[in-house]
Amino acid sequence: MKISKRWWLQVIISLGLLTVIGILINNLAVNLIRTGLGLSFDWLWRPAGFALSEHPLPYHPSDSTAWALLMGWLNSLRVIASSIVLATILGVASGAARRSLNPLLRQLAALYVGLVRQIPLLLQLSFWYFVAFLGLPSEPLAPLGAIILLSDHGISLLGISLSVEFAAVLLGLSVFTGASIAEVVRGGLDSVPQGQWEAFRSLGMNEGLGMRRIVLPQALPAILPALSSQYLNLAKNSTLAIAVGYADLYAVSDTTITQTGRAIEGFLLLVISFLLLNLLINGGMQLLNRAVLNR
Amino acid sequence: MRVRLPLLPLVSLLLLLTSCATLGEGGASRLDLIKRRAELRCGVSGKIPGFSFLRRDGSFSGLDVDICRAFAAAITGSPDQVQYRPLTAPERFTALRTGEIDLLSRNTTFNLSRDAAGGNGVSFAPVVFHDGQGLLVKRDSGFTNLKSLEGKTICVGSGTTTEQNLNDAFQAKGIDYKPIKYQDLNQVIAGYLQGRCSAMTSDLSQLAAARSGFNDPDQHVILSEVLSKEPLAPLAAGGDQRLTDAMRWVIYALIAAEELGISKENINDKLEEAKNRPELTQLRRFLGLEGDLGEKLGLNNDFVVKIIQATGNYGEIYNRHLGPDSAVPIPRGLNNLYSKGGVLTSPPFQ
Numbered sequence: 285m286k287i288s289k290r291w292w293l294q295v296i297i298s299l300g301l302l303t304v305i306g307i308l309i310n311n312l313a314v315n316l317i318r319t320g321l322g323l324s325f326d327w328l329w330r331p332a333g334f335a336l337s338e339h340p341l342p343y344h345p346s347d348s349t350a351w352a353l354l355m356g357w358l359n360s361l362r363v364i365a366s367s368i369v370l371a372t373i374l375g376v377a378s379g380a381a382r383r384s385l386n387p388l389l390r391q392l393a394a395l396y397v398g399l400v401r402q403i404p405l406l407l408q409l410s411f412w413y414f415v416a417f418l419g420l421p422s423e424p425l426a427p428l429g430a431i432i433l434l435s436d437h438g439i440s441l442l443g444i445s446l447s448v449e450f451a452a453v454l455l456g457l458s459v460f461t462g463a464s465i466a467e468v469v470r471g472g473l474d475s476v477p478q479g480q481w482e483a484f485r486s487l488g489m490n491e492g493l494g495m496r497r498i499v500l501p502q503a504l505p506a507i508l509p510a511l512s513s514q515y516l517n518l519a520k521n522s523t524l525a526i527a528v529g530y531a532d533l534y535a536v537s538d539t540t541i542t543q544t545g546r547a548i549e550g551f552l553l554l555v556i557s558f559l560l561l562n563l564l565i566n567g568g569m570q571l572l573n574r575a576v577l578n579r
Numbered sequence: 580m581r582v583r584l585p586l587l588p589l590v591s592l593l594l595l596l597t598s599c600a601t602l603g604e605g606g607a608s609r610l611d612l613i614k615r616r617a618e619l620r621c622g623v624s625g626k627i628p629g630f631s632f633l634r635r636d637g638s639f640s641g642l643d644v645d646i647c648r649a650f651a652a653a654i655t656g657s658p659d660q661v662q663y664r665p666l667t668a669p670e671r672f673t674a675l676r677t678g679e680i681d682l683l684s685r686n687t688t689f690n691l692s693r694d695a696a697g698g699n700g701v702s703f704a705p706v707v708f709h710d711g712q713g714l715l716v717k718r719d720s721g722f723t724n725l726k727s728l729e730g731k732t733i734c735v736g737s738g739t740t741t742e743q744n745l746n747d748a749f750q751a752k753g754i755d756y757k758p759i760k761y762q763d764l765n766q767v768i769a770g771y772l773q774g775r776c777s778a779m780t781s782d783l784s785q786l787a788a789a790r791s792g793f794n795d796p797d798q799h800v801i802l803s804e805v806l807s808k809e810p811l812a813p814l815a816a817g818g819d820q821r822l823t824d825a826m827r828w829v830i831y832a833l834i835a836a837e838e839l840g841i842s843k844e845n846i847n848d849k850l851e852e853a854k855n856r857p858e859l860t861q862l863r864r865f866l867g868l869e870g871d872l873g874e875k876l877g878l879n880n881d882f883v884v885k886i887i888q889a890t891g892n893y894g895e896i897y898n899r900h901l902g903p904d905s906a907v908p909i910p911r912g913l914n915n916l917y918s919k920g921g922v923l924t925s926p927p928f929q
């Protein structure tokens with residue numbers, strides 16, 4: 285009796301879900317026909333007709349819209365990949381610092397996590413861009429000699445020049461996500477029994493070595509799943525880049541949608557592109573996860 | 580019994596969804612819907628002084644807002660029966676297409692791609708403001724024309740024809756430039772004032788409005804080169820002839836009233852005069868005392884009277900928000916009557 289009841293419930297719920305999805309798709313199709321617009325992707329191959337402030341590959345306004353969108357996608361990928369690296373370094377360092385024996389380090393890390401997690405990302409991005417970077421003088425500052433040059437038009441790090449827009453998004457996303465990663469790391473470290481810490485200390489290992497060889501390997505299985513959702517969040521949050529003038533995928537789609545009037549197609553492409561980006565991240569994290577668990 | 584419980588919300592959800600679908604497919608004109616609800620839903624910007632701006636007391640004011648009011652007066656009889664929806668540039672067409680708003684009166688450029696069924700598929704009313712895209716630079720920067728901006732960065736807003744015009748103008752001269760694109764005008768202004776860009780670009784009306792809010796308006800100049808013509812017009816969703824016709828003739832009524840010298844002040848006298856003098860057939864027809872011009876549009880015959888009583892004629896609306904004594908003075912230029920050197924004229928009310 286019990287089994288059959290559950291079985292019915294499942295069928296009803298699945299049927300209900302399918303109906304809802306079907307109705308939504310039908311609505312879309314009916315409305316598209318009503319407004320005389322079928323789905324069409326021809327516009328992708330027409331000249332874009334707008335310039336981009338930065339593009340990793342050669343680009344000219346007379347290139348196709350598809351190529352412009354690809355530049356946007358690569359710009360997104362570029363800022364997401366570098367933010368993930370920086371956020372991980374920041375997060376792991378401050379997460380570990382919160383369990384360090386040094387009280388000053390512990391307090392500083394707690395302050396960072398507390399402060400950054402309370403402030404909306406959009407506000408932080410605007411701060412980094414409009415206050416921190418655009419507040420720089422137009423004549424380059426060189427605090428560390430030729431290693432890093434700072435000005436309100438761009439940043440040059442070891443000869444690689446970055447736009448202020450890129451730098452603002454990179455820092456904003458990294459600092460914001462770093463704080464959440466710090467909490468994930470702290471949670472992971474707390475899942476390792478206290479005895480393990482006492483054991484390596486009693487063997488005379490120093491803190492750094494013990495953390496690397498004893499604690500982190502045991503904490504990683506708890507950290508990795510939460511870490512990958514932080515990475516996925518970071519990727520999605522990168523669309524806020526448009527607020528600080530960075531030509532990411534969302535900003536480029538936004539322009540093409542208003543220029544072609546193809547909102548539904550534009551959003552479909554946007555969804556697919558982000559799905560692709562996030563599947564990339566997810567796939568990478570799953571490989572890492574498997575490697576860690578099978579070790 | 581326990582099995583049926585989740586069905587209830589599911590069924591109600593399904594009902595809701597299907598009812599939405601049938602309502603959306605109805606073939607009736609939106610004009611009837613506006614009359615039935617006795618309220619016009621008008622999409623505006625809310626951020627452009629002189630056109631649509633939120634005043635301190637929470638009400639909207641500006642040329643675009645008065646167009647909404649004129650329209651509401653024509654359909655519902657009262658200019659105050661308007662619900663304003665502040666919209667960003669990328670949101671506006673979606674809001675129109677989904678039926679969220681009846682009419683969009685928000686600094687929107689009238690062009691082919693937007694009007695055509697294969698483009699945005701909307702229907703435009705006559706132009707209410709002839710604008711053009713320009714460039715704002717700092718007075719001491721030494722930039723005097725397009726050529727001098729070669730290779731420089733230019734701040735531009737998203738979701739508008741501005742990006743394309745900028746590109747066309749520079750490409751035509753064979754000059755390179757670097758656009759920094761922000762989502763809305765306030766960010767463009769912040770980027771420009773912070774020195775990220777050598778120039779900012781937008782419609783002249785918006786540049787003038789923005790400059791009026793700077794600490795030092797005299798330190799910024801608008802270059803005399805105009806990149807494009809930007810005829811701004813109100814619009815409605817496409818495929819609704821009755822609504823579009825009504826919208827078109829409301830705008831023409833504002834222009835025709837100025838041509839005939841009918842203003843908010845003298846409308847009642849004119850009405851009295853028309854009543855007493857049956858030989859003034861043209862005036863009588865315009866004011867709805869004779870014929871059925873209003874009814875042909877699906878409005879009341881006295882719709883012109885209601886409009887002029889509410890907002891005054893086009894010239895009065897212009898002077899109130901953009902005239903020499905307003906906060907955002909813009910010379911009338913093209914936006915004057917044909918007889919006074921502009922391009923405005925109304926087809927006959929016959």
